[in-house]
Amino acid sequence: MFFRLSAGMMWSRPQSGNSHRESMMMSEARRQVSVTACPLERLRLICLSRGASGIMGLGRMFRVMDDDGSKALNWDEFSRGMKDAGLDLDADHLRELFDMFDKDKSGSVSLNEFLLQIRVSTRLGR
Numbered sequence: 001m002f003f004r005l006s007a008g009m010m011w012s013r014p015q016s017g018n019s020h021r022e023s024m025m026m027s028e029a030r031r032q033v034s035v036t037a038c039p040l041e042r043l044r045l046i047c048l049s050r051g052a053s054g055i056m057g058l059g060r061m062f063r064v065m066d067d068d069g070s071k072a073l074n075w076d077e078f079s080r081g082m083k084d085a086g087l088d089l090d091a092d093h094l095r096e097l098f099d100m101f102d103k104d105k106s107g108s109v110s111l112n113e114f115l116l117q118i119r120v121s122t123r124l125g126r
Helices: 017-033 039-049 052-056 058-065 075-084 091-101 111-125
Strands: none
Touching: 017 039, 039 091, 039 111, 058 075, 058 111, 075 091, 091 111
16 A cells, blocks of 8 residues: 655654653653753653653663762762753752762762652652
């Protein structure tokens, strides 16, 4: 079966219900990123705007940011990683975000601290 389309028209496969919901979630997250003041919420929205791969990729994101392989992010790794992830914050807001993640005040953010903070924030958004 062939489909003829007039010039300028594009044919796309219909989306499943889940794909449509994910697409809507991604669009809404992209819209909200620019108006959200909380740095943690902005990071969560950036992840949501990338769809399921953005949320599932958090562990991978952490490992990429962990330059020295210590399984914890120091301030330099964290600040560079957040900028690389697209979170454009000034130094004060970036430090505030680091402190939100560093629950045990060790001066570094472990993978568990990182994922728990993102997860808590994600659950609140549901």
